[in-house]
Amino acid sequence: QVQLVESGGGLVQPGGSLRLSCATSPGIFSFYVMGWYRQTPEKQRELVASISPGGTTTYANFVKGRFDISRDVAKNMVFLQMNSVKPEDTAVYYCNADGQARAYWGQGTQVTVSS
Numbered sequence: 728q729v730q731l732v733e734s735g736g737g738l739v740q741p742g743g744s745l746r747l748s749c750a751t752s753p754g755i756f757s758f759y760v761m762g763w764y765r766q767t768p769e770k771q772r773e774l775v776a777s778i779s780p781g782g783t784t785t786y787a788n789f790v791k792g793r794f795d796i797s798r799d800v801a802k803n804m805v806f807l808q809m810n811s812v813k814p815e816d817t818a819v820y821y822c823n824a825d826g827q828a829r830a831y832w833g834q835g836t837q838v839t840v841s842s
Contacts, residue, residue, distance in 0.1 A: 729755055729831040731822045736836030739812055743840075747807040749822035749833060756780060756800055760825040763796060763807045765818035765838075772821065776807060790816075812840045 735747040747763065755761075762777035776786045776796035784796055795808040805822060817840045822833040 728752070729759070729824050729826075731824060731831055731833035733820065733822045733833045733836040736820060736838045738839045738841065739809075740842050741812060741814060741840055743812055745809045745812065745838060747809065747820055747822075747836060747838070749805040749807075751803045751805060751822075751824065753803050755803075755824055755826075756798060758826055759831075761796075761798060761805045762823040762825060763805075764821045764823055765816075766821065766835075767818045770818075775820070777823075777825075778805070809838070812838075814840045816840050 729752045732750045739745045757780050760777055760779050763775040764772050765775050766772040774787055775790055776794055778784050778796050793811045798805045819835040819837050821835045824831040
């Protein structure tokens with residue numbers, strides 16, 4: 728069973744920065760694509776960024792150049808560094824582990840961008 732626990736959400740002003748963290752079960756990075764998704768009441772859950780077992784990163788066009796996904800293998804952590812945030816980045820952010828056979832989700836963390 729893979730466990731994912733997000734933290735780091737909160738209120739941030741437009742143009743500011745925030746770092747989300749996801750604590751994971753040990754040893755999953757070799758087998759799972761790790762991703763951050765977000766969801767609002769008006770939209771379906773959408774991919775924000777992902778990192779493959781080999782370390783290849785992908786980003787949604789709406790966050791390219793602003794957000795950065797990374798991982799710390801020794802600490803079993805995945806991060807999403809959010810810079811130059813905009814009000815439209817307001818959402819619940821979810822950590823995801825995609826293992827092809829099945830996927831796992833964290834409980835989500837709320838990010839609100841507002842002045």
